[in-house]
Amino acid sequence: MEPSGCPPPCPGNHTLNAAGDNYHWEVSDKVRLRRFLCYGSEGDIYNAIEEAHLLVMHAGALLSMLQEGQGIEVVNEIKSFAQDGRAARLEPCIFALALCSQHAEVTTKRAAFKAVKEICQDPAHLFSFIQYKKELKEDMKCGIWGRGLRKAVSDWYNSQDALSLAAIVTRCKQRGGWSHRDLLRLSHTKPADEAIALISKYVSKGWKEVEVVYVNKENTVDVAKVLSYLEIVEKVKHSCDETAVINLIEEHKLEKEQLLTDHLKSKLVWRALLKEMPLQTVLNMLGKMTAKKVLQPGGSETQALCERIQAEAVLKNEKMHPFSILLASEHYKRGQGYQGKTKWGAEGTILKALDVAFYKSFMNVEPVGKSFVVAVDVSTLLSSVVPGTSVSTAFAAAVITMVFARTEAKTHVLAYSEGALEQCSVSADMTLAQTTNELVKIPGGSTDCTLPITWATDNGKAVDVFIILSNNPLWTFTARPLETLKKHRQISGCNSKLVMCGLTTIGHTIVDTEDRGLLSISGFDLGAFSVIRNMALDLI
Structure with missing residues (x-):
């Protein structure tokens, strides 16, 4: 058997079963929390097609960890997934942060509020955080605007560079029923300096009030810059002169959200926007x-x-x-x-x-540094389209294969069907069309998704992650996938994992939710790569 580069099974992550082996990998509360932060569910299915509405009932492990006094650890996990690009979607992290900020334990609550300005980089994220707070409080007979939230929102505004904040509040004015005016009023924000005070007045009272207070006043350099910028935004809003609008866009790098709908009817205006978009x-x-x-x-x-x-x-x-x-x-x-x-x-x-x-x-594409088998099920023609996209499942399978074959040194690519399996050569100089042709060169039939695992075991290939790509909503197999995977773990010494990806389907359920090494992906999107990466790195 060739060297695997895999660590030996870790006793802390495995559970002995009745037969006395330790190749069943348990799902801990921390893993469930990380799954939730990654894709909004504690379960073993990542649904790329549609995002479920986030509810407290979906975050049982998070609540359990909070009750056990692990609030600071939870907040640190949220920050890690949100800031290190681990989350397939950011909304679950924002929801989890809102939930932590509701916790009765003071240090957890303070840590959550302190993390708001780090995680909610965009005003849309801040608005989402406030909305989740509101939803979580709906069944409680109290408001959401306590001292902690007021300080967190005030700190968010006061921590911004003034000129950047001026751009932010004029680009993203409101979202989900909340506006900057609402947040500044309800948080009782006291501006940290005169430039922030100017922006606060602009948001709360409008440009005319700003003119009265600041236009004929001797201002600091920072205030003068913000005042000039806001004056330009106002000028654009009231201008019908196409040439003037274009000049202002190009000179001050204005974006389409700062323009009027009528401006966007001009192709010359679009050409000006295109330069910095x-x-x-x-x-x-x-x-x-x-x-x-x-x-x-x-x-x-x-x-x-x-x-x-x-x-x-x-x-x-x-x-x-x-x-x-x-x-x-x-x-x-x-x-x-x-x-x-x-x-x-x-x-x-x-x-x-x-x-x-x-x-x-x-x-x-940053390499993970693990060993992979990417196996494409060709039992059905890969001629349909990945839901929510214009990409054929054949091209999707090919590009997923190329990502791993080009960036991971230890990758084997297989095409398989009924009783037939063939190793494919996918080199770095192959085109997308050539890769697609390479994958579909064996005839179709029914399918057995355990064949790639059996192939690796029989050929002495120690594999960290098996990725099975298929159009097929139903799989037949000579042995249960988990049993086949356990056998590979036992023989190879790897903590091997199996990712079943149905490119056209919703909610594959062949995996065993009690084994951490099994995961399903329904459909496919960019976030699915983050899910697979997290799986390979033992994060979820």
Whole structure:
């Protein structure tokens, strides 16, 4: 057997069963908490298709740990998942933080409120936190605006750079029924300096009140900068001069949320916005901008955008993931939105730029350093589409395979069907189309999802994580997956894990929830990569 690089089974993470072996890996409260923070459920199914409404009943392990006096540890876990990019979705972390801030134990409550400004980086996150607080308090006969929350909200505003805060409050004014005006009023915020006081007055009283107090006053440098910025935002809001609006956008890097709806009817205004628009936002709006003729064949804006899309420095700075680019490219090829009547003809040079960016962006995938088997079930034709996307399941399976084959040195790629299994060669120089063809080269039939595990065991491959990709909503197998996995653990000495991914299905339930090493993914999205990474690193 080849060296595995795997640690021996850890007694603290395993439970002896009746037969006396220790290859059943228990799910502790901490693991359940981490699952919740990662994807909003303590269970063993990550649903990429739709996000469940977060409720207290979904966070039993969190509540249990709080009751056992582990509140500080819980808050630290929340911070870790929110700040280190471990969470597939940030909302569960914000919900968990709101729940901790309700706890009766004073040190936990204080730690939660102190973490608000660290976790809620965006005002939309802060509004979500307040809304969760409100929902959690609905059954209690008391308000939510106690001293702790007032201080946390005040600290959030006072910790911001004044000029950045001016941009924030004019870009994201309200969300989920809450506004900056509500928060400043209810928190009784006392501004830390005169520049923050100016912004507070602008939010609470409006521009006319600001003019009365500050325009003819001798102001500090910081106050003067904020005053000038807010004056520009107000000027744009009241301007019908297209040229003037464009000049202000370009000079002060204004964003579309700071403009009027009428401004966004102009393709010249869109071209001005395009220059500083974050790349992910650009990719999301390629179809709309093509339909509006902001981007035209041979146009200078199109050429500049193509150069930007392909620039390694941009891709690296914005941490673009290959799957994100594939999602954007396939949607752009589709030629119409999922809702509404917007249609467009995909521009060839943009598609070529996206193709180049796709391959370059693999440099942004950070290796886990584990051994993987990625096995693609070809028992059914991979010709359907991953729900919520324009990506075929064949392409999805291929790009998932490429991510691991290109970034993890110890990866085996398999294609399998009824009684047939073949090892595939997926090299770093292969295209997406070539990888797809490599995966579907054996005939279909019924499927047995235990075949890849058996193959690894029989061939002396010690595997940390098995990733099974399938279109098939139902699997047949000669042995239960957990039994097959336990056998591999016993022989290889690895704490092996199994991720069952149904690319088109909702809620696979073949896994055993009492074994930490089994997880299902329904559908697929960018967050699924975070889930798999956390699984590989023993975090969930």
